[in-house]
Amino acid sequence: MTKLAIRALAKRFEAFTAVENVDLETGEGEFVSLLGPSGCGKTTTLRCVAGLEDPTSGTILFDDVDVTHLAPERRSIGMVFQNYALFPHMTVAENVGFGLMMRGIRGAPAASRIASVLDMVQLSNAQDRYPRQMSGGQQQRVALARALVFEPKLLLLDEPLANLDAKLRDEMRFFIRSLQQRVGITTLYVTHDQAEAMAMSDRIVVMFGGRIHQVGGAQDIYHRPTTKEVAGFIGQANLFAADVKGRDGDLLLLRTPFGEFRARSGDPEAALSAGAGSLMVRPEAVRLAPAAAAAGLSATVEEAHFLGNIVDYKLRLADGTPVAAQAIGDLDHTPGTQVSVSFDENRSWLVL
Numbered sequence: 001m002t003k004l005a006i007r008a009l010a011k012r013f014e015a016f017t018a019v020e021n022v023d024l025e026t027g028e029g030e031f032v033s034l035l036g037p038s039g040c041g042k043t044t045t046l047r048c049v050a051g052l053e054d055p056t057s058g059t060i061l062f063d064d065v066d067v068t069h070l071a072p073e074r075r076s077i078g079m080v081f082q083n084y085a086l087f088p089h090m091t092v093a094e095n096v097g098f099g100l101m102m103r104g105i106r107g108a109p110a111a112s113r114i115a116s117v118l119d120m121v122q123l124s125n126a127q128d129r130y131p132r133q134m135s136g137g138q139q140q141r142v143a144l145a146r147a148l149v150f151e152p153k154l155l156l157l158d159e160p161l162a163n164l165d166a167k168l169r170d171e172m173r174f175f176i177r178s179l180q181q182r183v184g185i186t187t188l189y190v191t192h193d194q195a196e197a198m199a200m201s202d203r204i205v206v207m208f209g210g211r212i213h214q215v216g217g218a219q220d221i222y223h224r225p226t227t228k229e230v231a232g233f234i235g236q237a238n239l240f241a242a243d244v245k246g247r248d249g250d251l252l253l254l255r256t257p258f259g260e261f262r263a264r265s266g267d268p269e270a271a272l273s274a275g276a277g278s279l280m281v282r283p284e285a286v287r288l289a290p291a292a293a294a295a296g297l298s299a300t301v302e303e304a305h306f307l308g309n310i311v312d313y314k315l316r317l318a319d320g321t322p323v324a325a326q327a328i329g330d331l332d333h334t335p336g337t338q339v340s341v342s343f344d345e346n347r348s349w350l351v352l
């Protein structure tokens with residue numbers, strides 16, 4: 001299994017910097033996603049790893065071997081794109097075998113590899129069909145088979161599920177992840193869909209404006225974001241301006257315009273010396289009670305939507321601050337009613 005290392009990668013298109021100062025190391029067989037909004041540099045980073053883009057500066061290493069200036073076909077990478085990119089006039093088996101043919105593998109050895117990889121993607125019965133006779137999900141499985149058939153060192157996927165409908169996307173997430181684990185191939189996956197990245201990845205690289213903001217597991221980036229951009233992009237977040245007043249054991253004491261709160265932080269000392277930041281409270285860490293029942297902030301329910309598994313509330317505090325809340329159960333608080341709001345301090349987080 002191969003380790004990928006990206007060191008100080010930068011890519012400029014004339015005066016425009018698409019990627020800057022990107023550093024990343026994967027483990028062997030690790031599934032790493034590049035996640036971020038459109039235009040943040042995910043695809044450019046992937047294309048530099050593939051050799052389809054020449055970096056302006058920086059180094060790409062496969063198992064400590066510098067491949068930065070190696071042609072794509074000499075890097076041993078399998079790629080899958082959003083648009084499948086299958087040859088319409090070739091059967092499934094011919095599409096899958098094409099890469100082998102290009103590498104001079106033909107005859108019985110090629111046939112046996114094609115059969116085995118089609119078995120892996122559960123398309124053994126479809127080898128004589130043409131792409132137009134297959135669904136989007138099946139075509140993407142052919143594209144995966146084609147990428148894996150020559151046993152590449154790395155698998156690179158660029159928004160492979162973007163053209164599929166929601167239900168199929170869900171199924172394909174698990175299909176790709178379990179295939180990747182069975183094959184044990186180091187994988188770099190580009191997506192702007194946070195749920196996709198969280199469901200599939202060992203680690204997620206969150207990018208904004210060509211730079212990495214955070215690298216971590218799904219729970220790290222959700223519960224412990226290091227920047228406001230990450231907090232806002234991953235799930236929903238209430239973010240409130242807060243001054244740092246001191247410490248109380250593991251927790252920081254914070255002052256906001258509407259009251260004092262406690263929260264956790266990645267680096268309490270840095271928070272104390274910064275003196276201010278943003279208090280992040282996820283909607284499910286906002287507790288609601290009937291107005292008279294508990295000491296807390298008083299708020300008005302502006303919207304309440306029963307979504308089946310949760311109820312989604314939009315609240316407004318007395319000073320006008322909006323707060324998003326989510327609760328499990330039934331619609332207990334209707335629009336127009338007053339509620340008492342408190343924050344779970346163990347799930348409140350200071351972002352610097």
Ligand SMILES: Nc1ncnc2c1ncn2[C@@H]1O[C@H](COP(=O)(O)OP(=O)(O)OP(=O)(O)O)[C@@H](O)[C@H]1O
Nearest residue numbers: 013016018036037038039040041042043044045192
């Ligand atoms: N060949 C190019 N010439 C000029 N600018 C480019 C080129 N390729 C990419 N860019 C610019 O670089 C920035 C990053 O593009 P990139 O495709 O890497 O973003 P992305 O995060 O993958 O976004 P998306 O999800 O929309 O593909 C964008 O602003 C894009 O317009």
